[in-house]
Amino acid sequence: MDSRSGHATNIILNHDFSRGLHFWQPNSCHAFVNSEESGYPGAITAKLSGRYAVVTDRKESWQGLEQVIERVSTGCTYTVCAWVGVSGARHGVDNVDATLRLEYGNSEVEYLPIGR
Numbered sequence: 195m196d197s198r199s200g201h202a203t204n205i206i207l208n209h210d211f212s213r214g215l216h217f218w219q220p221n222s223c224h225a226f227v228n229s230e231e232s233g234y235p236g237a238i239t240a241k242l243s244g245r246y247a248v249v250t251d252r253k254e255s256w257q258g259l260e261q262v263i264e265r266v267s268t269g270c271t272y273t274v275c276a277w278v279g280v281s282g283a284r285h286g287v288d289n290v291d292a293t294l295r296l297e298y299g300n301s302e303v304e305y306l307p308i309g310r
Contacts, residue, residue: 205265205272211245218247222257225249255289274308
């Protein structure tokens with residue numbers, strides 16, 4: 195929450211992909227931004243509005259898009275919401291993990307699973 199206005203502030207930059215993949219990095223995969231109008235073959239079949247990221251060439255569940263988030267404060271609670279779909283030929287279980295990578299000071303990097 196923004197203490198001045200009382201409104202929720204999105205700490206994810208370019209959360210709606212309106213600027214393409216700006217602020218986002220593909221991690222060991224390929225990614226691009228698509229929209230419902232483009233008719234990307236094999237895209238999610240649910241009715242979508244606006245832009246969304248398509249991630250391909252994943253070999254592991256931890257691969258996907260990532261973003262450095264710097265607009266956080268200690269002592270605050272954050273809520274994360276994302277829609278994820280898997281399409282194409284299935285080969286067993288298709289896990290997609292949401293992981294928080296914590297880096298601060300001279301401490302070792304920590305990986306915290308926050309959803310599957």
